[in-house]
Amino acid sequence: MRIDRTALADLACGAAFLGSGGGGDPYYARLLAEAELARHGAIGLVALEDLADDALVVPCGWIGAPTVSVEKLPSGRETVAGLRRMERILDRRIDAVMPVEIGGGNGLAPLTAAAQLGVPMVDADGMGRAFPESQMAIFNIRGLSACPSVLTDAGGSLVVVESVDNLAHERIARGVSVAMGGIAHMAEYPLSGRQAREHAIGGSVSAAIAIGAAVRRARGGGGDPFAALFDALRRSGLYARAGVLFDGKIVDLERETRNGFSVGRVAIEGFGEDGGRMLLEFQNENLVARRDGQVRAMVPDLITVMDRETADSITTERLKYGQRVKVVGAAAPPMLREARALDFVGPAAFGFAEGYVPIEALNGWDAGR
Known part of the structure; x- marks a missing residue:
C-alpha cells in the first residue's frame, strides 16, 4: 500500500x-x-x-x-x-x-x-x-x-x-x-x-486509514458517520467494541499547561430533561469519563469528543465552551489490556483510585456492538 x-x-x-x-x-x-x-x-x-x-x-x-x-x-x-x-x-x-x-x-x-x-x-x-x-x-x-x-x-x-x-x-x-x-x-x-x-x-496505521475512509464515504453518501466509524473500528481487529457514551453540550472547561502537559477537565450537559452530565478528565489525552459520578470509560480504553453533526474529532486543546458533541468510547487493543500493560497505562498510572474495568462492561455492550 x-x-x-x-x-x-x-x-x-x-x-x-x-x-x-x-x-x-x-x-x-x-x-x-x-x-x-x-x-x-x-x-x-x-x-x-x-x-x-x-x-x-x-x-x-x-x-x-x-x-x-x-x-x-x-x-x-x-x-x-x-x-x-x-x-x-x-x-x-x-x-x-x-x-x-x-x-x-x-x-x-x-x-x-x-x-x-x-x-x-x-x-x-x-x-x-x-x-x-x-x-x-x-x-x-x-x-x-x-x-x-x-x-x-x-x-x-x-x-x-x-x-x-x-x-x-x-x-x-x-x-x-x-x-x-x-x-x-x-x-x-x-x-x-x-x-x-x-x-x-x-x-x-491501515486501521486509521480505514476509519477515515469509512467516515468520508458516509458523509459523502448521506449516511451516518458514527455508524460507519463503529463498523470500521470493529473490522480493524484492534478496537472490538465502540459506541456513544454521551450526547450533549460543553458547559464548563478547565485547561492549563503544566509541566509539559495540557491538563484539565470538561463538563458536558446532556440534551433533554434526563440528559445528565458527563465529566472528562484529561492529561493531553482524555483519561476517564464519568456520567453523573459513575465511571463510563477509563484508560487505556479510548475516549474521544466528536462534533455531533460532522463526526470530526476534537482534540483537548480544541475544546470550547458551547460545542455540541458526542463522547465516543472504544475498547483499547488487547495488548494494552494485559495485566503488565495496565501497570503502565491503566487508571492507577494516572493517579485514579478506581481499578480498570473494560468499557464494554461499564456500558453493557456485547461483543457485536
Whole structure:
C-alpha cells in the first residue's frame, strides 16, 4: 500500500479519533505531509511481516503540551534532523520509520521523514492510541530501551538522551521539551525489524486509514458517520467494541499547561430533561469519563469528543465552551489490556483510585456492538 493524498486525509481523520483527544491536532502535520507528497509522490506503507530481521526501524513523534503546538508550529526540518543524528549514533542507515503513537498528529509525524529519507512508514505504532508519556509505549512495557533518543526543535537545537531507564528518559525528555519552548520532536526506541514484529501494535496505521475512509464515504453518501466509524473500528481487529457514551453540550472547561502537559477537565450537559452530565478528565489525552459520578470509560480504553453533526474529532486543546458533541468510547487493543500493560497505562498510572474495568462492561455492550 502507498499513502497518497486521499489516504493521507483518511489517516488524519482516523488518527484524530484514535488519539483519544491527544497526539496533537493532525491539521498541520497533514499540510507538511501533503507538501512532501507533492515533491516525492506517494509514500510506501510496509507491513511488519515484510521487515527484514536486521532492519533498523525508528519510531518518532512529538513530545510536549498540545496547547503549545497550536501556536508554536514546526519548521518541517525537526523530524529529519533527529533521524539523521540517530543514523550517525547507530552508524547505519534507517530502513523504515514508525509512529511512536497512532493518535492525532503523531500518527502522521513520520511521513515527512519517510518522504525525505526515501524509506517507507511501517503499518504499526507503539501505543495503539495516544498516551501522554514516553514510557507508556508498548516497547517499554515489553522491556525495550527508549535510548538513544534525539530531540529537536524548530530553531535547530538538538539533544541526545541516554538514560538509566525509560522512566528517567521520560523525565529528562519532558524537561528538554519544556526548555525547547513546550514541544519538541523526538526519535526514540530504535528497533530491529524482528523487535518491531514481536512488540509493535501491527495494523494501526491501515486501521486509521480505514476509519477515515469509512467516515468520508458516509458523509459523502448521506449516511451516518458514527455508524460507519463503529463498523470500521470493529473490522480493524484492534478496537472490538465502540459506541456513544454521551450526547450533549460543553458547559464548563478547565485547561492549563503544566509541566509539559495540557491538563484539565470538561463538563458536558446532556440534551433533554434526563440528559445528565458527563465529566472528562484529561492529561493531553482524555483519561476517564464519568456520567453523573459513575465511571463510563477509563484508560487505556479510548475516549474521544466528536462534533455531533460532522463526526470530526476534537482534540483537548480544541475544546470550547458551547460545542455540541458526542463522547465516543472504544475498547483499547488487547495488548494494552494485559495485566503488565495496565501497570503502565491503566487508571492507577494516572493517579485514579478506581481499578480498570473494560468499557464494554461499564456500558453493557456485547461483543457485536
